[in-house]
Amino acid sequence: NAGVTQTPKFQVLKTGQSMTLQCAQDMNHEYMSWYRQDPGMGLRLIHYSVGAGITDQGEVPNGYNVSRSTTEDFPLRLLSAAPSQTSVYFCASSYGQGIQPQHFGDGTRLSIL
Amino acid sequence: EDKVVQSPLSLVVHEGDTVTLNCSYEVTNFRSLLWYKQEKKAPTFLFMLTSSGIEKKSGRLSSILDKKELFSILNITATQTGDSAIYLCAVERQGGSEKLVFGKGTKLTVNP
Numbered sequence: 001n002a003g004v005t006q007t008p009k010f011q012v013l014k015t016g017q018s019m020t021l022q023c024a025q026d027m028n029h030e031y032m033s034w035y036r037q038d039p040g041m042g043l044r045l046i047h048y049s050v051g052a053g054i055t056d057q058g059e060v061p062n063g064y065n066v067s068r069s070t071t072e073d074f075p076l077r078l079l080s081a082a083p084s085q086t087s088v089y090f091c092a093s094s095y096g097q098g099i100q101p102q103h104f105g106d107g108t109r110l111s112i113l
Numbered sequence: 114e115d116k117v118v119q120s121p122l123s124l125v126v127h128e129g130d131t132v133t134l135n136c137s138y139e140v141t142n143f144r145s146l147l148w149y150k151q152e153k154k155a156p157t158f159l160f161m162l163t164s165s166g167i168e169k170k171s172g173r174l175s176s177i178l179d180k181k182e183l184f185s186i187l188n189i190t191a192t193q194t195g196d197s198a199i200y201l202c203a204v205e206r207q208g209g210s211e212k213l214v215f216g217k218g219t220k221l222t223v224n225p
């Protein structure tokens with residue numbers, strides 16, 4: 001049972017480039033989310049999904065796009081990378097609110113030059 | 114605006130000490146409060162608290178919630194160097210929004 005798998009683990013981009021951070025879970029969880037973690041800021045919610053075909057914005061959605069075509073996968077797209085998006089990105093999943101805590105992937109460390 | 118505040122932001126203790134980490138919150142439609150431990154990678158779940166006054170315990174760690182005063186504490190007794198980590202508090206809201214609001218974390222360092 002792999003849990004929540006994020007790829008890549010590290011990435012360096014140039015300003016203006018686009019890329020997709022991958023997240024997959026094999027626990028049949030309905031709820032998935034993306035957070036970014038910056039020093040001194042805690043985790044902040046970017047986008048989330050309560051099931052396949054349904055996504056919504058979190059606290060800091062600008063510059064990011066998501067889709068949820070399957071229950072297992074929830075990719076995060078950076079449309080035009082900016083230095084302010086340098087961060088550690090975590091994907092999380094759970095069965096649902098109040099039922100089970102969210103399980104986190106190991107994170108993707110992203111640097112934008 | 115929803116807010117979760119943790120204190121202290123950092124703490125350095127010696128092995129064997131007992132520590133208390135604090136988390137206060139102002140959140141609309143509170144459902145539950147969660148504690149996570151984050152070492153080098155992913156946050157790992159410790160406790161989920163939904164009812165006031167009921168202590169949750171796991172080994173040397175325990176936590177309790179006060180819904181009247183809007184805070185929770187996480188206690189660690191007989192600390193070990195392996196307890197060194199960032200401890201995150203998060204609050205879950207009702208209403209189907211499926212959102213966790215995180216505090217900034219407390220960085221605990223346990224020296225031998």
